[in-house]
Amino acid sequence: MNGGNTLKAMRPVIIFALIGIIFMFLAPYVLQLFTIINLTTAIALAVLALSLALVWGFGGILCFGQVAFFGLGAYAYTIGAINFGGSTWAILVSIMVSAAFAALLGYFVFFGRVSDVYLGVITLTVTLIFFSLIRRTSGPEYKIGNAQIGGFNGVTSPPLNLPWDTSAFLFPEQVFYVAMAALIICYLFCGWLVTTHFGRVCVGIRENELRSELLGYDSRLYKLGIFTISAGIAAVGGVLFCNGVGRITPDVFNLYNAALTIIWVIVGGRGTLIGPIAATFGLFYLTSALGGQSVLNNNLVLGAILIFFVLLVPKGVAPTITDWFVGRRKPRRASRRRRRAGLRDKVKEV
C-alpha cells in the first residue's frame, strides 16, 4: 500500500488527532487546575479504552482483563521508578513487563486455540487473581528492590520527570500535557496500525479466521502480535493513571474496573477507535457525578447501561451515528440494504 492511500485511510484519525492537539493547548488556559488533574486520570483511562478498542474491535480478541495489563504497567512503573530513582527507564520497563506478560499469556491461549469466549473468561480470571494476590502482599517481606508492594494500601507512585534528569519533576499541569500527548500518539499509532498489512490481516482474521488461515496467514501469530501491542498501550495508560492519581492500589484489578473497560468499548462501539475514547470521557464524568449523590449506586447504573447497549444498541454509539449519517445521505432503499449488509458482515469504519 503506498503512502497516499495510507494518508487517505487515516484521514478521520488525523482530524480527530488535530482536534486533540488543539484541546491539549487550549485546555490549561480555559479549565481550572482541579479539572485538569481529573482530566489527566480520564486521559489515562482513555488510553486503556483505546488499547481494548484495538485488540477487541480490530483483533476480534475478547479480552476481559485489559485492566490486568494496565494495572501491571502501573505497578511496574511505580516499582521501577522507586528502584531506579527516575521515571525514564521505569516507563520502558513498564511497557516491556506488560507486553511480555501478555505475550506469555497469549502464547498459552492462542497456541492452545482457546475460543474467544473462553479467552474472555481466562483473562478476567487472571485479573481477579492479580487482585487477590497483590491484596495479600501487605507484609514487609513483600518487596521488590526498595519498593514495598504494600498490599491493600498500594504504593505511592513517584511523579514523572524529564528524561534522564531525575531532579526535574513534572507539575500536574505538565503531566496533563504529557498524558494528552501520549493519548494522541497512541491514537495515531493505532489508527496507523490498522491500515498496515498487519492490521488488515488482523481484521481479516476477526471476520473469518478459517479463511485467513487458508490464505496462508498464521492467525495465532497475528493474534499474539496485536494482543501484545495492545498490552503495551494499556501499560502506557497505567503509567499515566498512577501519575494522575498519585498512587496505585490493587483495586485497579477489581471486577468493577474490568467491567468499566468493557463498557467504554461497548458504548463507544467495537471497530472504532475514537468511539471508546469519547465514551471513556463521557462515562468518567457520569460516574464522577454519580459519586456525588447517594440515590443511585454506580454499579447499578453501569450494569443497566451495559445491558441496555448489549440488547438495544449492540454496535455502540459511534458506528450507529456513522450509519445514520451515511443512511441519510443515500436514498432510502440503498441505506436499508447497507444496514442489513452491515449487520451481516460487521463492516466497520475507523
Place this chain on the structure above:
Amino acid sequence: MDLVVAIIFQLVYGIANLALISLGLAIIFGMMRVINLAHGEFLMLGGYTVVVATNAGVNIWIAMLILAPLVVGIIGVIVERVLIRWLYGRMVDTLLATWGLSLLLIGLVTSIFGASTATTISPPLGIIRIGDYSASGYELFLIGVTIILFIAVFATLKLTRLGLVARGTMQNPEMSSALGVSTTRIYMITFGLGAGVTGLAGGLLAPVTGVLPTIGATYIAKAFITVISGGSAILAGTATGSILLGGINGIFAFITGPTIGEVALLVAAIVLLRLMPRGITGRFFRKFL
C-alpha cells in the same frame, strides 16, 4: 497418622468447596452453552437469602436448604425470561449481558443492604476430632452435601423424563423441538435449576464466608477456571476439574500459604488449557455426563 488424615480432610474439603461453587455454573454452561458471568452474584443472593431469613426467625437449616435455592431459582427463571432468551446463540453478547446483570445485582443489593457485611451467622455444627487435630463439623457436612448434590443432579439427568428431554435438547435442539419438546421451556427450567443449585451453594457457604454485595468476585474466578478446565460434561467435568485444581491448590497452599495456592491453581489451569483446549472432558471421559 492423625496429621495425614487432617490434611486429607482439608484437601477433600477444598475440592468439595470448588465443586459446590462450580456446579450451578457447569449446569448452565453444559446444557445451554451460556457462561453466566452473574454466577458470583447468584451465590451472593443465596447468602443474603439465608441471612435475611434467619434474621426473620426462620430455622437456619430451612433457610439454607430450602429457601436459598428456591429464591435464587425463581430469580434465575425471571432472568432467563427477561434477559437471556433474547441472546441464545450469541455467546459473546450473553456474556456481556450477564456481566451487566452482575453489576446490576451488586448495585441493587448494595442499595438495599449497604456495602458492608450483613449480620454474620455462625456455622451451626460443632467441632469434630481427628486424634490430636480438630476439624469443623460444618465442613464435613458441606462435603456430604456436595456428594449428595452430585448424585441428585446425576439421577435427575439420567433417570427422569425431564433429564432425558433436557439431554436431548442439549445434543440437538432442532431435533428435540421437531419431536414436540418445547425447547424454550427446557432452557428456562435448566437455567432455573442451575441458578437454584448456585443459590444453595451460596446459602451453604454464607456461614463460612459471611456475605457482602461484592463477595461474588471471590468465587467466580475459581468457579470459571474449574468449569472451563473440566470441559463441557457437567458432572464429570466439574468433578475432575475440582479434583485436579482443588488438589493442586490444596497442596501448594499447604506448602507455601494460600496466596501461592491460588496462583498455582491458575497456572495449572492455563497450562492444562494449552494441552487440552476443550477441557479435561473434551479428551477423557467423553461419554460421561
